[in-house]
Amino acid sequence: MKRTVLVIAMAMLAGPVFADDLCSTNIQKIDDTMKTSATTNPTVEDQVMRLQEKALEKQAAGDTKGCIAASSEALKLLERQTGGKS
Incomplete structure:
Protein backbone atom coordinates (compact mmCIF):
# COMPACT_ATOMS: atom_id res chain seq x y z
CA MET A 1 0.00 0.00 0.00
CA LYS A 2 2.77 2.44 0.92
CA ARG A 3 4.59 1.60 -2.29
CA THR A 4 1.47 2.36 -4.37
CA VAL A 5 0.96 5.70 -2.66
CA LEU A 6 4.62 6.56 -3.21
CA VAL A 7 4.42 5.69 -6.92
CA ILE A 8 1.27 7.79 -7.37
CA ALA A 9 2.83 10.72 -5.52
CA MET A 10 5.98 10.55 -7.65
CA ALA A 11 3.92 10.45 -10.85
CA MET A 12 1.93 13.50 -9.78
CA LEU A 13 5.08 15.43 -8.95
CA ALA A 14 6.76 14.46 -12.21
CA GLY A 15 3.76 15.48 -14.34
CA PRO A 16 4.55 19.21 -14.49
CA VAL A 17 8.16 18.46 -15.40
CA PHE A 18 7.06 16.48 -18.46
CA LYS A 58 2.76 31.65 -21.76
CA GLN A 59 5.96 29.80 -20.87
CA ALA A 60 7.45 32.93 -19.29
CA ALA A 61 4.24 33.43 -17.30
CA GLY A 62 4.34 29.84 -16.04
CA ASP A 63 1.24 28.82 -18.02
CA THR A 64 2.46 25.44 -19.26
CA LYS A 65 -0.93 24.35 -20.62
CA GLY A 66 -1.24 27.59 -22.60
CA CYS A 67 2.28 27.15 -23.94
CA ILE A 68 1.59 23.60 -25.06
CA ALA A 69 -1.71 24.61 -26.69
CA ALA A 70 -0.18 27.49 -28.67
CA SER A 71 2.96 25.60 -29.68
CA SER A 72 0.99 22.49 -30.68
CA GLU A 73 -1.26 24.59 -32.89
CA ALA A 74 1.80 26.16 -34.54
CA LEU A 75 3.26 22.71 -35.18
CA LYS A 76 -0.02 21.55 -36.74
CA LEU A 77 0.02 24.53 -39.10
CA LEU A 78 3.62 23.80 -40.05
CA GLU A 79 2.85 20.14 -40.60
CA ARG A 80 -0.04 21.00 -42.93
CA GLN A 81 2.14 23.52 -44.77
CA THR A 82 5.06 21.15 -45.24
CA GLY A 83 2.91 18.13 -46.01
CA GLY A 84 3.85 16.33 -42.79
CA LYS A 85 7.60 16.50 -43.45
CA SER A 86 8.48 18.60 -40.40
Whole structure:
Protein backbone atom coordinates (compact mmCIF):
# COMPACT_ATOMS: atom_id res chain seq x y z
CA MET A 1 0.00 0.00 0.00
CA LYS A 2 2.77 2.44 0.92
CA ARG A 3 4.59 1.60 -2.29
CA THR A 4 1.47 2.36 -4.37
CA VAL A 5 0.96 5.70 -2.66
CA LEU A 6 4.62 6.56 -3.21
CA VAL A 7 4.42 5.69 -6.92
CA ILE A 8 1.27 7.79 -7.37
CA ALA A 9 2.83 10.72 -5.52
CA MET A 10 5.98 10.55 -7.65
CA ALA A 11 3.92 10.45 -10.85
CA MET A 12 1.93 13.50 -9.78
CA LEU A 13 5.08 15.43 -8.95
CA ALA A 14 6.76 14.46 -12.21
CA GLY A 15 3.76 15.48 -14.34
CA PRO A 16 4.55 19.21 -14.49
CA VAL A 17 8.16 18.46 -15.40
CA PHE A 18 7.06 16.48 -18.46
CA ALA A 19 4.66 19.26 -19.43
CA ASP A 20 7.45 21.86 -19.21
CA ASP A 21 9.60 19.60 -21.37
CA LEU A 22 6.81 19.29 -23.95
CA CYS A 23 6.41 23.07 -24.03
CA SER A 24 10.13 23.60 -24.57
CA THR A 25 10.36 20.75 -27.06
CA ASN A 26 7.49 22.14 -29.12
CA ILE A 27 9.06 25.60 -29.23
CA GLN A 28 12.36 24.08 -30.35
CA LYS A 29 10.58 22.04 -33.04
CA ILE A 30 8.95 25.22 -34.35
CA ASP A 31 12.36 26.94 -34.52
CA ASP A 32 13.95 23.97 -36.28
CA THR A 33 11.13 23.59 -38.78
CA MET A 34 11.06 27.29 -39.61
CA LYS A 35 14.82 27.22 -40.25
CA THR A 36 14.91 24.05 -42.33
CA SER A 37 11.71 24.07 -44.38
CA ALA A 38 10.66 26.71 -46.83
CA THR A 39 7.16 27.85 -46.06
CA THR A 40 5.65 29.22 -49.23
CA ASN A 41 2.63 30.80 -47.62
CA PRO A 42 3.44 34.06 -45.79
CA THR A 43 0.07 33.95 -44.01
CA VAL A 44 0.87 30.57 -42.47
CA GLU A 45 4.36 31.71 -41.54
CA ASP A 46 2.89 34.80 -39.83
CA GLN A 47 0.37 32.67 -37.92
CA VAL A 48 3.10 30.29 -36.79
CA MET A 49 5.30 33.15 -35.60
CA ARG A 50 2.41 34.67 -33.63
CA LEU A 51 1.59 31.32 -32.04
CA GLN A 52 5.25 30.81 -31.16
CA GLU A 53 5.39 34.25 -29.53
CA LYS A 54 2.21 33.43 -27.61
CA ALA A 55 3.74 30.11 -26.49
CA LEU A 56 6.88 31.88 -25.30
CA GLU A 57 4.79 34.43 -23.39
CA LYS A 58 2.76 31.65 -21.76
CA GLN A 59 5.96 29.80 -20.87
CA ALA A 60 7.45 32.93 -19.29
CA ALA A 61 4.24 33.43 -17.30
CA GLY A 62 4.34 29.84 -16.04
CA ASP A 63 1.24 28.82 -18.02
CA THR A 64 2.46 25.44 -19.26
CA LYS A 65 -0.93 24.35 -20.62
CA GLY A 66 -1.24 27.59 -22.60
CA CYS A 67 2.28 27.15 -23.94
CA ILE A 68 1.59 23.60 -25.06
CA ALA A 69 -1.71 24.61 -26.69
CA ALA A 70 -0.18 27.49 -28.67
CA SER A 71 2.96 25.60 -29.68
CA SER A 72 0.99 22.49 -30.68
CA GLU A 73 -1.26 24.59 -32.89
CA ALA A 74 1.80 26.16 -34.54
CA LEU A 75 3.26 22.71 -35.18
CA LYS A 76 -0.02 21.55 -36.74
CA LEU A 77 0.02 24.53 -39.10
CA LEU A 78 3.62 23.80 -40.05
CA GLU A 79 2.85 20.14 -40.60
CA ARG A 80 -0.04 21.00 -42.93
CA GLN A 81 2.14 23.52 -44.77
CA THR A 82 5.06 21.15 -45.24
CA GLY A 83 2.91 18.13 -46.01
CA GLY A 84 3.85 16.33 -42.79
CA LYS A 85 7.60 16.50 -43.45
CA SER A 86 8.48 18.60 -40.40
